[in-house]
Amino acid sequence: MSQPVFRFAPSPNGHLHLGHAYSALLNQKLAKEAGGKLLLRIEDIDIQRCTPELEAQMLHDLEWIGFEWDETPRRQSEHFEDYREGIEKLEKLDLIYPSFLSRGEIKKIIATKTHQGEHWPRDPDGTPHYPETERELHQHQRAELIASSSNYSLRLDTQKAKNLVGKQLSWIEASNEKTINVPADPLLWGDVIFARKDFPVSYHLCCTMDDALQGVTQVVRGKDLYEATSMHILLYSESLKI
Numbered sequence: 593m594s595q596p597v598f599r600f601a602p603s604p605n606g607h608l609h610l611g612h613a614y615s616a617l618l619n620q621k622l623a624k625e626a627g628g629k630l631l632l633r634i635e636d637i638d639i640q641r642c643t644p645e646l647e648a649q650m651l652h653d654l655e656w657i658g659f660e661w662d663e664t665p666r667r668q669s670e671h672f673e674d675y676r677e678g679i680e681k682l683e684k685l686d687l688i689y690p691s692f693l694s695r696g697e698i699k700k701i702i703a704t705k706t707h708q709g710e711h712w713p714r715d716p717d718g719t720p721h722y723p724e725t726e727r728e729l730h731q732h733q734r735a736e737l738i739a740s741s742s743n744y745s746l747r748l749d750t751q752k753a754k755n756l757v758g759k760q761l762s763w764i765e766a767s768n769e770k771t772i773n774v775p776a777d778p779l780l781w782g783d784v785i786f787a788r789k790d791f792p793v794s795y796h797l798c799c800t801m802d803d804a805l806q807g808v809t810q811v812v813r814g815k816d817l818y819e820a821t822s823m824h825i826l827l828y829s830e831s832l833k834i
């Protein structure tokens with residue numbers, strides 16, 4: 593087997609906290625034990641909240657706790673072009689659609705459906721799924737709406753992406769007790785946003801593209817991101833080729 597590659601990928605939108613420190617040192621311990629490589633990736637696509645000062649402080653604190661990484665850290669804010677290309681690849685596969693509903697409109701649709709007795713799904717973070725009404729709009733309707741809209745988001749048609757992959761995806765989850773195969777369920781997330789006017793890319797996209805690009809083989813991170821793996825495994829799939 594080739595050398596395992598681990599990564600620690602904090603977002604410097606605040607100070608290093610205990611969860612970060614634990615995750616960083618656990619990655620380091622596991623990488624050492626496995627004879628693997630350990631990378632540091634700065635996930636700073638939110639350029640409003642991730643400041644150079646916070647990043648410098650975070651690097652300083654990481655060094656202070658004894659975290660050592662191989663290679664120059666990758667800083668996501670330097671690669672917006674690459675992520676944009678990733679979105680374009682998905683657009684070519686017709687897996688991305690523009691969405692225009694306002695928060696109020698979404699709320700209204702959900703309230704009506706719920707009133708009619710329909711169960712409305714929520715994603716693992718508790719956010720209601722986006723209504724699927726705009727998935728099948730024709731190109732000319734999309735163009736008209738884009739021309740007349742001051743704001744819209746690009747979303748992944750998750751069902752279509754899953755259909756394109758066409759097989760059950762899974763990942764290997766290892767803990768102290770056991771190693772199990774976990775089936776990925778990307779539909780849990782509904783049609784996630786990949787780009788917004790004020791925010792050109794999204795965490796799911798950048799994180800997955802970088803893990804692939806950097807040859808990451810082991811992802812060790814907080815339980816809060818456990819369910820995100822389902823979406824990442826979908827994006828990682830060969831059929832999507834981002």
Ligand code: GLU
Pocket residue numbers: 600601602603635799812813817
């Ligand atoms: N940047 C993310 C965070 O700080 C973590 C990303 C990951 O480990 O996949 O929450």
